[in-house]
Amino acid sequence: MAAPLLIGTSLKMYFGYQKTLDWCRQVTDIARQHPAVTQGHAALFIMPSFPTLSPVLEIVRDTDIRIGAQNLSDQPPGAWTGEVSAAMLAEMGCRCVEVGHAERRRHFHEDETLIAAKTAQAMANGLSPVLCVGEIEQGDPDVAASECIRQVESALTDVPQPRETDLIVAYEPHWAIGAPQPASKEHISAVCIKLQAWLDGHGGGRVIYGGSAGPGLLSRLEGSVQGMFLGRFVHDASAFEQILDEVMTLHDASR
Numbered sequence: 001m002a003a004p005l006l007i008g009t010s011l012k013m014y015f016g017y018q019k020t021l022d023w024c025r026q027v028t029d030i031a032r033q034h035p036a037v038t039q040g041h042a043a044l045f046i047m048p049s050f051p052t053l054s055p056v057l058e059i060v061r062d063t064d065i066r067i068g069a070q071n072l073s074d075q076p077p078g079a080w081t082g083e084v085s086a087a088m089l090a091e092m093g094c095r096c097v098e099v100g101h102a103e104r105r106r107h108f109h110e111d112e113t114l115i116a117a118k119t120a121q122a123m124a125n126g127l128s129p130v131l132c133v134g135e136i137e138q139g140d141p142d143v144a145a146s147e148c149i150r151q152v153e154s155a156l157t158d159v160p161q162p163r164e165t166d167l168i169v170a171y172e173p174h175w176a177i178g179a180p181q182p183a184s185k186e187h188i189s190a191v192c193i194k195l196q197a198w199l200d201g202h203g204g205g206r207v208i209y210g211g212s213a214g215p216g217l218l219s220r221l222e223g224s225v226q227g228m229f230l231g232r233f234v235h236d237a238s239a240f241e242q243i244l245d246e247v248m249t250l251h252d253a254s255r
């Protein structure tokens with residue numbers, strides 16, 4: 001059977017504590033009964049804010065939904081006030097962690113050295129990095145693909161080979177994040193196909209797309225991505241159900 005499509009979301013800092021738990025319960029209820037999930041065609045991950053990780057892990061306990069943090073320290077445990085270690089996230093039951101998101105690069109000045117150290121910390125502790133890469137300005141997809149490959153290579157600098165932890169690469173063109181609509185399907189497909197080919201030849205990994213993604217996009221991408229990294233357009237949890245319906249339709253069409 002083909003690998004399940006990865007359908008994930010970061011809640012960024014949008015929701016409060018209670019709203020996060022309510023939303024996660026809704027999505028978990030959808031996942032429990034949706035054939036795309038129960039038949040193994042979709043694998044879900046959710047990245048809520050740090051203070052909600054523990055109760056959210058409890059909400060999804062009897063499911064295969066992966067929970068991850070939106071950030072981690074680049075350092076092993078020690079005297080790093082205010083930071084959260086990969087070791088603690090893994091101990092809690094997190095299975096993935098976001099690294100290199102455009103908002104962290106832009107607003108928190110995370111550079112490639114820091115992103116490489118965070119990626120290495122994640123992998124050394126068995127957390128799959130959801131490594132976000134993308135070009136800043138809209139332009140030619142070949143140039144964008146080269147830039148993304150360069151960013152992935154740079155992020156993997158400190159990771160020992162062969163890699164022992166799954167890598168998820170989220171292609172998120174900065175200009176398409178928080179926008180009214182995603183990048184065009186031609187642009188997304190052109191970049192993701194090149195990025196996936198590069199990963200296939202360099203230790204593996206799976207490319208998903210994020211940036212104003214919502215219901216309908218997965219179907220339009222016709223198999224050129226391995227999943228979606230969702231934001232605002234799944235804040236209404238029913239959108240998750242629509243996307244899982246698409247996964248099912250894609251699966252049925254491929255038989």
Ligand SMILES: O=C(CO)COP(=O)(O)O
Nearest residue numbers: 177178211212213231232
């Ligand atoms: O950055 C994103 C996912 O982490 C995308 O967010 P939006 O879908 O809200 O643009």
